[in-house]
Amino acid sequence: MPSVASHRGGRGRRTINEINMVPFIDVMLVLLIIFMVTAPLITPSMIDLPSVAKAARQPDQIIQVILGKNDSLDVKVKDKTTTLPLKELAAAVRQAQGPKDNAAAANSAVVISADKNVKYESVVKVMDTLQRAGIQRVGLSVQLAN
Numbered sequence: 001m002p003s004v005a006s007h008r009g010g011r012g013r014r015t016i017n018e019i020n021m022v023p024f025i026d027v028m029l030v031l032l033i034i035f036m037v038t039a040p041l042i043t044p045s046m047i048d049l050p051s052v053a054k055a056a057r058q059p060d061q062i063i064q065v066i067l068g069k070n071d072s073l074d075v076k077v078k079d080k081t082t083t084l085p086l087k088e089l090a091a092a093v094r095q096a097q098g099p100k101d102n103a104a105a106a107n108s109a110v111v112i113s114a115d116k117n118v119k120y121e122s123v124v125k126v127m128d129t130l131q132r133a134g135i136q137r138v139g140l141s142v143q144l145a146n
Contacts, residue, residue, distance in 0.1 A: 059109035059137065063096050065089065065130075067114040071122050086125065090133030097135075113141040 064076040075082050077096040097108045
């Protein structure tokens with residue numbers, strides 16, 4: 001006896017080519033409700049940014065380290081500029097500050113000025129060299145946009 005499927009012309013079980021979207025829509029609506037309920041409960045967090053304040057006392061001496069396009073280092077003390085390699089930077093800054101027990105040495109600041117085309121890595125190397133030498137007040141020179 002022939003099967004029932006063969007009586008209908010071989011179309012017994014057809015595969016369904018559509019995707020059932022109902023479970024997907026149910027899940028998305030549940031997630032939407034969860035987010036709508038929890039969003040007002042989340043308090044916005046505050047980030048404590050460092051503030052820039054004016055120093056109690058202006059530095060007695062400013063030593064400027066200028067980092068050029070080709071990673072050349074210039075140390076400018078008052079009106080005298082000296083070009084030197086990175087290895088000699090810490091010694092030159094220490095010499096410009098004067099003896100450690102001198103009050104001017106304790107209140108002298110080092111400012112790093114870099115060309116805008118200099119890699120960030122070079123600026124960090126200069127800062128690291130000064131920090132390892134024990135130089136306390138190191139800052140970055142910034143140009144304010146108009």
